Amino acid sequence: PELSEEPPAEMVKMTKSKTFQAYLPNCHRTYSCIHCRAHLANHDELISKASVNVISPFFSRVNVGCGPAEERVLLTGLHAVADIYCENCKTTLGWKYEHAFESSQKYKEGKFIIELAHMIKDNGWE
Numbered sequence: 001p002e003l004s005e006e007p008p009a010e011m012v013k014m015t016k017s018k019t020f021q022a023y024l025p026n027c028h029r030t031y032s033c034i035h036c037r038a039h040l041a042n043h044d045e046l047i048s049k050a051s052v053n054v055i056s057p058f059f060s061r062v063n064v065g066c067g068p069a070e071e072r073v074l075l076t077g078l079h080a081v082a083d084i085y086c087e088n089c090k091t092t093l094g095w096k097y098e099h100a101f102e103s104s105q106k107y108k109e110g111k112f113i114i115e116l117a118h119m120i121k122d123n124g125w126e
Contacts, residue, residue: 033118033119064084067082068082094112095113
């Protein structure tokens with residue numbers, strides 16, 4: 001799937017606070033911000049369904065802003081990452097891999113990591 005910076009127009013509604021918020025289709029299982037319930041990602045966009053209760057990698061997302069990239073040494077080596085945050089409540093949610101310096105980690109580039117502590121399951125979970 002391709003990453004898109006802006007959600008399709010039919011997914012965007014104006015909220016009381018005059019900020020624009022994208023809504024994922026109701027028929028899908030979604031993840032939302034635990035702090036304000038803004039939709040964040042579709043379960044079908046989750047890359048690894050076997051995450052270890054700390055982080056979840058996604059191909060794409062909605063209502064998520066991205067800060068400036070900076071170099072950080074993570075468990076898997078040196079990466080350029082940018083903090084990501086909820087556009088609605090401005091809570092830091094995780095990070096986006098902008099650049100991996102080790103060739104074995106290149107597959108992470110462009111992926112979004114949302115920490116499980118900052119999201120909840122909505123719509124259609126059994």
